[in-house]
Amino acid sequence: MAGYKRFFWLGIGRAQDLRRGLEQEIETHVALRTDDLVAQGMSPDAACEEALRRFGDLKAARRELYASTRRREDRLKLRVLADDLARDLRLALRQVGRAPGFSAVAIAIYAVAIGLTTSMFTVVDHVLLRPLPFPEPEQLVALESVTESGDAFYLVSMANWVDWHTRNTTLATSAVYRSDRMTVGIGDEVLRAEVATVVGGFFETIRPQMDTGRPFSEQESEQEARVVVLSHAFAQSLFPGEPPLGTRLSVDGEERTVIGVAARGAPRSHECPTFELTPAALAGC
Amino acid sequence: MTRSLPLLKGTLDLLILKALSCAPTHGYGLANWLERHSDGDLVAEDSALYQALHRMEGRGLVTAEWGVTENNRKARYYSLTPGGRHHLESEAETWHRYAESVSAILAVQIGNA
Numbered sequence: 517m518a519g520y521k522r523f524f525w526l527g528i529g530r531a532q533d534l535r536r537g538l539e540q541e542i543e544t545h546v547a548l549r550t551d552d553l554v555a556q557g558m559s560p561d562a563a564c565e566e567a568l569r570r571f572g573d574l575k576a577a578r579r580e581l582y583a584s585t586r587r588r589e590d591r592l593k594l595r596v597l598a599d600d601l602a603r604d605l606r607l608a609l610r611q612v613g614r615a616p617g618f619s620a621v622a623i624a625i626y627a628v629a630i631g632l633t634t635s636m637f638t639v640v641d642h643v644l645l646r647p648l649p650f651p652e653p654e655q656l657v658a659l660e661s662v663t664e665s666g667d668a669f670y671l672v673s674m675a676n677w678v679d680w681h682t683r684n685t686t687l688a689t690s691a692v693y694r695s696d697r698m699t700v701g702i703g704d705e706v707l708r709a710e711v712a713t714v715v716g717g718f719f720e721t722i723r724p725q726m727d728t729g730r731p732f733s734e735q736e737s738e739q740e741a742r743v744v745v746l747s748h749a750f751a752q753s754l755f756p757g758e759p760p761l762g763t764r765l766s767v768d769g770e771e772r773t774v775i776g777v778a779a780r781g782a783p784r785s786h787e788c789p790t791f792e793l794t795p796a797a798l799a800g801c
Numbered sequence: 802m803t804r805s806l807p808l809l810k811g812t813l814d815l816l817i818l819k820a821l822s823c824a825p826t827h828g829y830g831l832a833n834w835l836e837r838h839s840d841g842d843l844v845a846e847d848s849a850l851y852q853a854l855h856r857m858e859g860r861g862l863v864t865a866e867w868g869v870t871e872n873n874r875k876a877r878y879y880s881l882t883p884g885g886r887h888h889l890e891s892e893a894e895t896w897h898r899y900a901e902s903v904s905a906i907l908a909v910q911i912g913n914a
Contacts (some may be wrong), residue, residue: 537867537877540875541827541828541851541876541877542851544827544828544829544870544874544875544876545827545828545829545832545847545851545876547874548827548829548870548874548876549829549832549847551872552833570846570847571846571847571848572846572847572848572849573848574848576848577848577851577852580852581848581851581852581855584852584855584856584859585855587859588855588858588859591859
């Protein structure tokens with residue numbers, strides 16, 4: 517019962533109430549002593565003065581008592597919180613023990629819900645919240661075709677892109693890429709790898725960090741230079757420990773020279789090809 | 802008032818605990834009790850009394866509840882906790898031994914030494 521009383525006192529026991537309680541305690545003390553002194557024959561004024569004198573330095577006492585009261589109430593509040601927590605835990609455990617089946621289902625639902633929310637957030641975080649791993653990601657846009665009925669359509673015809681590129685007045689650079697699984701031959705080894713063929717100023721647009729070497733330019737792209745830039749992961753798996761610059765490899769039967777390796781994590785999502793990049797001419801335009 | 806003694810450091814707590822072991826009371830009741838039982842010899846400033854009370858409340862030796870005095874004033878009534886009672890016993894024991902030792906030494910007659 518005392519605990520409850522104390523709890524309610526705490527409930528309204530903000531700083532102001534602590535101060536009021538303290539004032540009340542001092543006031544009662546001085547009043548009681550004054551009454552006694554008056555009863556002993558002192559005049560009320562003299563009695564009050566004497567009572568105050570006997571109390572001592574009122575100002576200092578107030579300050580110290582208030583500080584110690586607040587410390588004590590803070591500790592008490594913590595204890596009440598801890599008690600509440602312990603009580604809730606005990607209650608929860610008893611309930612679990614009483615209805616294990618229901619509890620198991622409830623816990624399973626929570627687990628699934630938390631799992632779903634977490635994976636949802638992971639997706640949102642990666643797709644929407646985290647910036648793309650390129651300089652000035654807020655300046656990058658993805659262009660899509662729009663059909664006559666107004667639907668967005670992610671494939672872009674080369675002719676359309678050339679029109680966008682030459683008549684564009686808002687974008688600093690633009691490029692188009694297409695990625696495919698292709699046959700890559702290095703010496704005697706032949707393997708299938710995801711290769712993106714790019715047209716236009718691809719590297720001028722995304723400006724990825726490079727591990728080594730250099731990216732190819734828009735000019736090289738136009739000239740159909742027979743060069744290739746490798747992703748960090750691809751270079752690591754094929755040429756561990758040795759710089760692959762100058763290495764010749766074939767992509768779908770065409771000889772190409774490695775001129776650079778992009779830094780780890782540079783292009784990584786589907787929108788930014790993860791693999792090998794070869795320039796292509798404005799074929800068909 | 803001139804013959805009252807200043808309190809030795811640390812004795813106030815002991816005196817308060819003793820007073821509260823008789824009956825729960827408020828701060829003024831305590832001051833009165835101490836004056837009465839020491840024939841006015843031991844007098845502490847009232848503010849020191851409250852500081853000691855609050856300090857001991859923080860240490861869990863005493864506990865306080867609001868109540869009403871005979872002439873209808875709101876007052877905090879202090880009482881001893883079990884921990885406070887235990888503390889009083891051990892401190893009283895220490896005090897007795899201390900006082901006896903000091904008295905014994907002071908009672909030594911120079912001629913007999």
